[in-house]
Amino acid sequence: MAWSLYLVWGIVANYYYAVTTPPGSVLDGLAAENEGTHFQDVLMEMETFTEFPPTCKRCHLPKPERTHHCSVCKKCILKYDHHCPWIHNCVGHFNHRYFLMFLTYLTTACIYFVYMGIGPFMLMAESEENLAIWPYRMPKGLVAFSEVLACAIGLAVGGMGCWHWYLTLTAQTTLEQYNNNYIKGICKKKGDRFSNMYDFGIIGNLLDFFNIGRRGPWYTAFLPLRIPPIGNGKRFDKGGRGYVLDFGPDDEDDLV
Ligand SMILES: [Zn+2]
Ligand SMILES: [Zn+2]
Numbered sequence: 001m002a003w004s005l006y007l008v009w010g011i012v013a014n015y016y017y018a019v020t021t022p023p024g025s026v027l028d029g030l031a032a033e034n035e036g037t038h039f040q041d042v043l044m045e046m047e048t049f050t051e052f053p054p055t056c057k058r059c060h061l062p063k064p065e066r067t068h069h070c071s072v073c074k075k076c077i078l079k080y081d082h083h084c085p086w087i088h089n090c091v092g093h094f095n096h097r098y099f100l101m102f103l104t105y106l107t108t109a110c111i112y113f114v115y116m117g118i119g120p121f122m123l124m125a126e127s128e129e130n131l132a133i134w135p136y137r138m139p140k141g142l143v144a145f146s147e148v149l150a151c152a153i154g155l156a157v158g159g160m161g162c163w164h165w166y167l168t169l170t171a172q173t174t175l176e177q178y179n180n181n182y183i184k185g186i187c188k189k190k191g192d193r194f195s196n197m198y199d200f201g202i203i204g205n206l207l208d209f210f211n212i213g214r215r216g217p218w219y220t221a222f223l224p225l226r227i228p229p230i231g232n233g234k235r236f237d238k239g240g241r242g243y244v245l246d247f248g249p250d251d252e253d254d255l256v
Pocket of ligand 2: 089
C-alpha cells in the first residue's frame with residue numbers, strides 16, 4: 001500500500017509540477033520596465049560582451065546558450081528540449097526534472113501494475129467457463145482492460161523515459177543531441193574526437209540535473225518535491241573542451 005501510494009504521489013506531483021512550472025524564458029527575473037534595460041540585463045546575465053550578441057530572429061531578444069524559440073509558446077525557452085502537448089507546456093531548464101520524473105514514476109507504476117496483475121489476468125483466462133472460482137472484487141473485464149492499458153502505456157512512456165534518461169546522463173537536450181550527432185559525423189570524417197562541453201560525466205551530470213549537493217542530499221532525487229535546478233538557465237558550466245566547428249576555407253569540402 002505504501003509503495004503504491006508513493007508511486008501515485010510521484011506521478012501526480014511531478015505531472016502537476018511539469019504542467020505548472022514555467023520552463024524558463026529570457027526575461028525571467030528581470031523588471032518589466034523598458035526593452036533597452038532588458039537587453040542589457042540579459043546580456044549581463046549571459047556574460048556576453050560582444051558587439052553582436054546572438055539574438056532571436058523572432059522575438060528580437062538576446063539568445064542565451066542552449067535557448068531556442070518555441071513556435072507554440074511564441075517565446076524563447078531556456079535550455080529548450082521540446083514542446084510537449086501532453087503537459088501543454090515546453091520542457092525546458094526549470095521543468096525538465098519534473099517531466100523526466102513523471103515519465104519514470106509512470107513507467108515504474110506500469111511495470112509494477114503489470115507484474116501484480118499477471119496472476120489475476122492468467123486466472124481470468126483459465127476460469128473463462130467457471131465464474132465461481134473468480135476470487136477478486138475487480139470485474140474480469142476491468143482486469144483485462146487495465147492490464148492491456150498498463151502494458152501499452154508502459155511501453156510508450158517507458159520508451160520516452162529511456163530517451164530522456166539517456167539525454168540527462170549525457171547532458172544534452174533533444175535538439176542538442178541532433179546537432180551533436182551531426183558534428184560527431186564531421187569529426188569522424190576528420191579523424192577528430194567530439195566532446196560535449198556540458199558533459200561532466202554520468203555522475204556529474206546527475207548531480208547537476210537533480211541539484212544534489214548544493215540544494216539537498218542524494219535521496220531528494222527520489223522525493224517528488226519542487227526542487228529548482230542549478231543556475232538561471234542563461235549560462236552553464238562547461239566541463240568538456242567542446243568542439244567548435246571550424247568553417248575555414250580548408251574545411252568547406254567536409255561540409256558539402
Ligand atoms: Zn525567440
Ligand atoms: Zn512551447
